[in-house]
Amino acid sequence: MSDVKFISPDTLEQAVDVYSKSSKEGKTKILAGGTDLLVQIRSGISQPDTIIDIKNIKELKEISNDNGSYTIGAAVAGAVLEEEKNFGNNWPGVLEALRLIGSEQIQGRASLGGNLCNASPAGDSVPALIASGATVKVHGPEGERDMPIESFHSGPGKTNLKNGEIVVNFQFPKKQKNSGDAYLRMIPRTEMDIAVVGCAVNVTIENDKCVDARVALGAVAPKALLVEDASKALIGSNFEKEAVEKAALACEAACNPIDDKRGTISYRKKVSKVLFKRALEKAIERAKKG
Amino acid sequence: MAKIQVKTKINGEKTEFLCQAYDTVLDVLRRDLNMTGTKEVCSTGDCGACSITMDGRLVCSCLVLAAETEDKNIETIEGMAKNGKFNVLQKTFLEHAALQCGICTPGMLVAAKSLLEKNINPTETEIRYWLAGNLCRCTGYDKIVKAVQAAAEEIRENA
Numbered sequence: 001m002s003d004v005k006f007i008s009p010d011t012l013e014q015a016v017d018v019y020s021k022s023s024k025e026g027k028t029k030i031l032a033g034g035t036d037l038l039v040q041i042r043s044g045i046s047q048p049d050t051i052i053d054i055k056n057i058k059e060l061k062e063i064s065n066d067n068g069s070y071t072i073g074a075a076v077a078g079a080v081l082e083e084e085k086n087f088g089n090n091w092p093g094v095l096e097a098l099r100l101i102g103s104e105q106i107q108g109r110a111s112l113g114g115n116l117c118n119a120s121p122a123g124d125s126v127p128a129l130i131a132s133g134a135t136v137k138v139h140g141p142e143g144e145r146d147m148p149i150e151s152f153h154s155g156p157g158k159t160n161l162k163n164g165e166i167v168v169n170f171q172f173p174k175k176q177k178n179s180g181d182a183y184l185r186m187i188p189r190t191e192m193d194i195a196v197v198g199c200a201v202n203v204t205i206e207n208d209k210c211v212d213a214r215v216a217l218g219a220v221a222p223k224a225l226l227v228e229d230a231s232k233a234l235i236g237s238n239f240e241k242e243a244v245e246k247a248a249l250a251c252e253a254a255c256n257p258i259d260d261k262r263g264t265i266s267y268r269k270k271v272s273k274v275l276f277k278r279a280l281e282k283a284i285e286r287a288k289k290g
Numbered sequence: 291m292a293k294i295q296v297k298t299k300i301n302g303e304k305t306e307f308l309c310q311a312y313d314t315v316l317d318v319l320r321r322d323l324n325m326t327g328t329k330e331v332c333s334t335g336d337c338g339a340c341s342i343t344m345d346g347r348l349v350c351s352c353l354v355l356a357a358e359t360e361d362k363n364i365e366t367i368e369g370m371a372k373n374g375k376f377n378v379l380q381k382t383f384l385e386h387a388a389l390q391c392g393i394c395t396p397g398m399l400v401a402a403k404s405l406l407e408k409n410i411n412p413t414e415t416e417i418r419y420w421l422a423g424n425l426c427r428c429t430g431y432d433k434i435v436k437a438v439q440a441a442a443e444e445i446r447e448n449a
Contacts, residue, residue: 004311006357031355038353039334041312051311053358079347103423105338108347109354191422192336213385214366 003260005019008053012139014166014229015054020141020164022050030054032075033109035102036118058138063087066176068123074113074136074167079104081112091172092286093181093200097128100185103192112274113167116149122195122219125155128183130216130226131200134172150216151224176212179204180286184279185218186271188262191253196263199251199275201283210234215247220268225232227254230276239284241268247280248273270283298359300325301369303352308331309356316340316351319366327367331425338424341397341404342366348404350423367396370403381443388437390428398424402438410445412438 005022009015022028029048031037032055040046054060060075063084070087078098079105081087088095101110101124114138115125129136131148136147137159142163154160161167181202198218204211229250237243257268293308295437300323316333319325319342333338333352341352343365351366370377379399382388389395405412405420412420417438418431418443426434 006311006355006360031358034353034355034358037333038314038355042333051355053355055358077347102336104348104404104420105341105350105423106335106353108344108349110368191419241385 003049003051006058007050007052010056012057012059012166015052015057015166016139016141018050019052019166022052022083023163026050030053030117032060032111032117033077033106033161034114035090035106035110035149036114046111053201054123054166055198062169070170070172072112072170072172074116074169075111077105078110084109086088090175091128091132091181093183093202093283094125094128094134096171097183097185097198098125099202100124100183100191108144112170116152117159117161117167119124119153119154119155119159119223121221121223122198123224124183124185124195124198125217126158127200127216127218128181129170130224131202131214132172132179133202136170138165139168139175144168149222150226155222176204177288178206178290179212180283180289182279182282184275184288186263186275186281187240194262197268197271197275198224199272199279201276203283203287205280205284205287210237210239213247215251215280217254217272217276220254220257220272224253227251229253234280239280242253244280248276251276255270294357296360298362298364299313301366307356311355311357312417313352313356314352315342315344315354315356315364317360318356323368325368327392329396331393336423336425337394337397338401338421339397340447341400342422343400343404346407348401365400367400370399377403377407377440380443381392382437382440382444383434386433386437386440388433394424394426395430398426398434402434402441403404405438406442408446408449412442414439 007192026049056071060073062073064071115123183200185195185198197208200216202214213231213234215227218224233247251272255269329339334352335350342351393409
């Protein structure tokens with residue numbers, strides 16, 4: 001333990017350079033808010049010999065808005081993002097998903113990038129990011145690339161990042177007129193818990209018709225899912241009962257959950273339908289407001 | 291065995307210390323700097339007993355590495371009373387008997403102060419949600435909420 005290195009580079013290039021070299025020699029961990037990593041270190045699940053704190057890198061802490069398209073640094077904390085009032089007006093579902101994670105103390109540190117890289121199937125912000133259609137920019141030894149959020153994970157705790165790659169920021173599409181997003185999760189208590197099921201919905205409405213829809217589920221499969229069959233069922237509909245029911249059944253069919261103390265397989269499947277309908281209602285309400 | 295040298299500011303005072311990579315701010319405060327007002331309970335960010343602020347942001351000091359505090363402004367419970375005078379929250383906590391065993395109290399006070407710096411007129415619900423990350427097994431929370439409400443009222447009257 002006494003040989004553990006702590007490095008806080010100022011640039012992305014330095015960070016990638018150190019990360020790609022040190023992760024070949026030993027176990028390196030990237031530190032963002034630390035709300036998962038420090039718990040893992042203390043419990044012995046993770047014992048890195050190098051810790052790279054990426055919070056001194058400008059790009060990872062930046063929030064920018066280019067003509068309605070937001071770019072959010074991977075290490076921006078929940079409490080900081082909330083203060084960016086216009087982001088919450090554009091992407092209330094993403095903000096509410098991130099803000100559901102932990103207490104105010106956790107919100108002072110926890111970030112979208114950390115939640116994504118921790119790769120828990122129950123990470124709250126991930127379904128909301130998928131539904132928003134955001135992409136994630138990663139920087140590695142071979143340069144930069146953009147990934148859709150839905151293809152970022154390969155399983156519980158696992159990502160498709162290559163050696164030396166670091167998550168830089170999230171790029172959100174320009175919010176469409178008459179669109180709205182929402183995220184809801186089911187937990188047995190009112191707060192401070194891990195999702196049994198999470199569902200995010202993002203819809204765009206024109207003349208009462210659904211012209212675009214993205215539906216994502218969390219905590220019901222080895223990774224968060226984009227439910228394309230649910231989107232298909234909604235697009236072109238007037239959100240009539242049959243279309244909504246068809247989309248709900250698509251959500252249920254997409255579930256491949258575990259059976260544990262938080263929820264059984266059949267419970268999680270059933271709740272995914274209910275939660276989808278409620279999240280859809282909320283998203284429609286927001287879309288109608290503009 | 292190279293230790294990491296950190297220069298930071300704690301309660302307005304420039305402070306330097308040496309630490310290991312895995313040391314948390316909480317470890318350094320209690321073990322090396324003899325600032326034991328900040329309590330250690332769960333060490334996993336669940337209970338809030340170790341609450342401090344870093345650059346004005348409420349955090350659990352058990353979830354911040356000491357090495358991360360370079361050039362930061364740390365505020366702990368030790369900095370709450372000024373010139374021997376209680377902060378209004380410390381006073382209302384006593385007046386409302388908002389503590390019993392006292393272990394959660396420093397964290398509760400630091401968190402409540404952080405709320406009132408943001409919002410001097412919080413609703414009961416806002417207070418309860420803000421303090422949801424601070425666990426208390428003695429009071430049942432009611433007296434704590436009332437003490438925070440009383441402090442907020444006093445701040446508003448003196449504003």
